[in-house]
Amino acid sequence: MEEFRWYYPNSIEEAVGLLELQGVVPHGGGTGIIRGKLDRYKGxxxxxxxGLDYIKEVDGVVEIGATATYHDVIEFCGAVCGECILVKSLSRAASTPLRNRITIGGSVAYFPIWSDLMGPLIALDATVSILGKNEGEYPVQELARNRSLKSHSLIKSLKFKRFNGFTYYYRAAxxxxxxxxxxxxxxxxxDDGVFSDVRFVLVGSKAKFQRLAEIENGLIGRAPSDVDVPGLIGELYNSIEFHNTRIGSAEYTKSVAxxxxxxxxxxxxxxxxxEK
Ligand SMILES: Cc1cc2nc3c(=O)[nH]c(=O)nc-3n(C[C@H](O)[C@H](O)[C@H](O)COP(=O)(O)OP(=O)(O)OC[C@H]3O[C@@H](n4cnc5c(N)ncnc54)[C@H](O)[C@@H]3O)c2cc1C
Structure with a gap:
């Protein structure tokens, strides 16, 4: 039987070289890796x-290194802006010890259906920088759709423009x-009593994630008094579907959503x- 190996590269180049080995994958916080059988991997x-545990903001663009944890992001973004969407979402995820462990890169690569990271990143139009076989800068949505992009690849960091407007996060559990x-x-x-920008993302439906264009288009350019909210919700009825979830049946989950x-x-x- 082949021996299972841990690798401890000291440089990004060395880590990228190791990605060429069959069955050898990056280890971030390890909280997703331990959910499956370890004999899937050779190393x-x-x-x-x-040195990828950094977070910085330059000219309004936030860059988060792959090994920054949920806790690091909450601390950094919380100090800059109390209304930051990532503070609202990540502070509700898992538990304190887990938030100290779960990494941003591992969470983008793994993208579980319960992710408290991916909805906000999709809404923020984040891009992900990847090294290795699929080197490049990709919109986070593309990576979420095309899972083969992460094969033999290392997520190095992600970037998004700081968002200073209204932020809202709801987590059904x-x-x-x-x-x-x-x-x-x-x-x-x-802007002047009308919606100038709206980004609305649902994570956890059958589609796994959806940008709700019906809501975005129904609000942009309108004042609240001109919005037909029941009509918008009615439009959504046929475009969101759920499997049965922890909170109840598919139909119940849809009603709650x-x-x-x-x-x-x-x-x-x-x-x-x-604001008026
Ligand atoms: C009990 C429990 C509850 C949880 N609850 C929540 C929750 O409520 N909300 C939430 O958002 N999350 C939650 N999580 C975390 C989530 O389920 C995943 O475990 C986590 O997002 C994976 O991140 P990680 O850093 O631990 O990745 P790892 O386990 O290290 O890796 C996961 C996958 O990503 C790959 N990978 C890791 N880093 C990189 C990289 N830099 N580049 C390319 N590939 C990489 C690995 O090879 C592996 O395939 C919970 C976890 C546990 C154990």
Whole structure:
């Protein structure tokens, strides 16, 4: 039987070279890797020595290194802006010890259906920098759709423009620590009493993630008084579907999601009202 090996590269070049080995994959926080059988792998590449645990903001663009943890992001973004969407979402994920362990790169690569990271990143139009076989800079949505991009590749970092407008996050779960069944991210900007930018993402449906264009297009350019909210929710009825989830049946989960989407919209109306 072949011996299982750990690799501890000290440079990114060395780590990228190791990715060519069959059955050898990067190890971020290890919290996703331990969910499956370890005999799937011939070896793991520790990313700890690569200096990728940084977070920085230059000219309004935030860059997060792959081995920064959920906790690191909450701390960094929380110090800059209390309304940051990643602070709202990641501080609800898992537990304190796990948030100290889960990495951003591992979470983008793994993208579980309960992810509290991916909805906000999709709404923020984040891009992901990848090294190795599929080297390049990709929109996070593309990586989420095309999982083969991560084969023999290393997620180095991700980037997004800091968002300063209205932020809203809802996570459906039976208890605080339970895996979320679905989540909603809404980002919106207002200009002179109308919506100038709206980004609305649902994670956890059958499609795994969806940008809800019906809501975005139904709000942009309109004042709250001109929005037909029940009509918008009605339009969504046929475009979101769920499997049975931890909170209940597929049909029940859909009803909860539609109510929560409506609440998010009304919360944005209230925020716009508060700005006047
Ligand atoms: C009990 C429990 C509850 C959880 N609850 C939540 C929750 O509520 N919300 C939430 O968002 N998350 C939650 N998580 C975390 C989530 O399920 C994943 O375990 C986590 O996102 C994986 O990140 P990691 O850094 O541990 O990745 P790892 O386990 O190290 O890696 C996961 C996968 O990504 C690959 N990988 C790792 N780093 C890189 C990289 N830099 N480049 C390319 N590929 C890479 C690995 O090879 C592996 O295939 C929970 C985890 C546990 C154990």
């Amino acid at each position: 793991l590449i520790s990313l700890e020595g690569l 039976r208890t605080h620590f339970d895996y979320g069944s679905f989540n909603i991210t809404m980002l919106a900007s207002f 539609l109510v929560e989407i409506e609440r998010a919209i009304y919360a944005s109306f209230k925020a716009m009202e508060g």
